Amino acid sequence: MSDLAILMPCPSGASAPYATPFGDAHVQERVLGGRALALIEPGDDPRAGPWAARALGATRLAIVCTGAALNRLLRPLDWLLPDDYVDQTRGGPTTYFTERGLGYVQQSPAFCPELRAALAAMPERPDARVFDRGTLVAAPAPRPETPAEARWWRGLGGDVAAWGAQPAAALARELELCVAVACYVVRAAGAADDAWLEAPEVERLLAALVAALPAARGCACGEALAAARARGALEMDWWKVLSV
C-alpha cells in the first residue's frame, strides 16, 4: 500500500503490468524517505493510471509531465507547478461516470494546494527554476502544437503546453484523489526538444516531495463527490466496480 502515487511516462527501473478495468497500467512500488511510493506508467486509456493509484491505496497523485514553454519567461529545464489549466484534448474518455448523473466536480482550485506546496519544496538551481503557479494547456497528444495553436494558447494565458496532465488529473479528482501536476519544460513552443527529463531530476523532485508532504491530508480533495454520496447516488466502494 502506498499513499502517494506518481503518474509519469517511462519511470526508470522495472515496472510490472497492473490490470485495471481500462487496460493495463504499469506499476513500480518503492520506498523513498521511509514512505511507500507507487510509480505508475499510464496505460493507453487515461482512466487506467488514476484507477490503479486508487486501487493501490493512494490518496494523492502527482502527475509528472513534460511541456513546451508558451510563456517566454520559461526556459528548458524549468519546472512549472500549474494552479490552473485549459483542457484542449478531445475524443477520449473524460469521466468514470458515463451514463449517470452525479452532479459536477468543482475545478477551483484546479489542483490540490497541499500537494502543490509539497512539490514546490523542490530546491531551485540557477538552470532549473521552480515556478509555483501558472496555467497549463493540455495539448491534443501526441503531435506537437502548431504555431497558430501556440499563439492562441498564449493569448488564453497559457504558460506551458503539456502532454499527459489532462484528462488524467480531472479523472483523479473523480476518484477523490489529491492531484497536482509538475511540468518539466523541455523546449520553447515551436522549437525542437532542447532538454530531456532525466532520472536524476525526477529523483530530486520525488525526494523533495516525500520530505515535504504532510502525512495526513488537510485539504478538501477527498470530498470532491460528497454531494453525490450524501444523496445516495454513490456507493461506498463505487470505484471498485467501474467497468469500461
Next chain:
Amino acid sequence: MRVCIFGGTAAYHLRLEDFARAGEPFAVDTPDGRAHFTGLTTAGGAQVLFNSRHGQGALERSAAFVNHRANVWAARHLGAEVILSWNGCGALDALLSVGDLLVPHDVLDQTRARRYSYAPSTPNGAAQARWRRRADALPGTPPPVFWEPARQALLAAARAQGHNVHAWGVYACTEGPRLESRAEIAMLAGAGAAVVGMTLSPEVWLAAELGLRYASLCAVTNWATGLAEQHSNARRFGPEVGAACLRVALAAAEALAT
C-alpha cells in the same frame, strides 16, 4: 405548430399536473434508444409534448449523457415541428445576475466527445449532401441555430411572467461532466460567451438536421468558475427554477400553437 418541450434543470422534480392537464407518460423506441414523453394540454387547449432530459424523479444522467439522438428523433416521429428547451447555465457576462433568464441567439460548441450528426461517420461530402437533402425535404429551411419566432415567443412569455430576461447571448457548451477551470472560463468569455452549460450541443444540431425549429431558455443558476468571487455565491438549482422555466415554455408553446 406542434411543440415539444425538453425540460432541463430541475425538470425531474416537477409534478406536471400542477402546470397543465397531463396524460400518461409513454416511451418511444428509436434507433438510438428509448425516449420518454408526457402529453400536456395547456389551459388554452394547446397540445404539447414534454420530455425531461435528465430523467425522472432525480438527476439520473448528467448533461454529458443525455440521449439527444433518441429524444430529437422521437420528437420528430411524434410530429413535433418546434422544440423549446430550458437549460441551467453559469453566467460569464458581468451584466447578468443569478436568477435571470436569457434566450441565446448563438452557440459556441466546445464539446469534445459527442456525436453531432445522424450521419454515420465524420462529416464528408456524402454525409453533407444527405443532410441537405433531408433538411430540404421539410417545409422551410431550418435556421442556422435558433428559430427567431420561437425565440420571440419565449422572450414575450418570460417578460409577461415578470422575469428579468435577456434577448441575446452566446451559449458556450462544454463537454463536462466536470465543471470548467478558471482558465477555461476566461477563454470562453474572451471568445464572446455570455453563459456556459453542457446541454445544447448536439441537441440543436440534431434538431436542425431533422428539420425541427428550435429555441432555448437559459436560466442563470450560478456564476461560472472563478467569477463568484467578484459577483456572488448565489446558486439557484431548485424546483422553482424548473417550474418557472416550464411556465414560460408552456406560454410560448401556446403562442406558437395558435
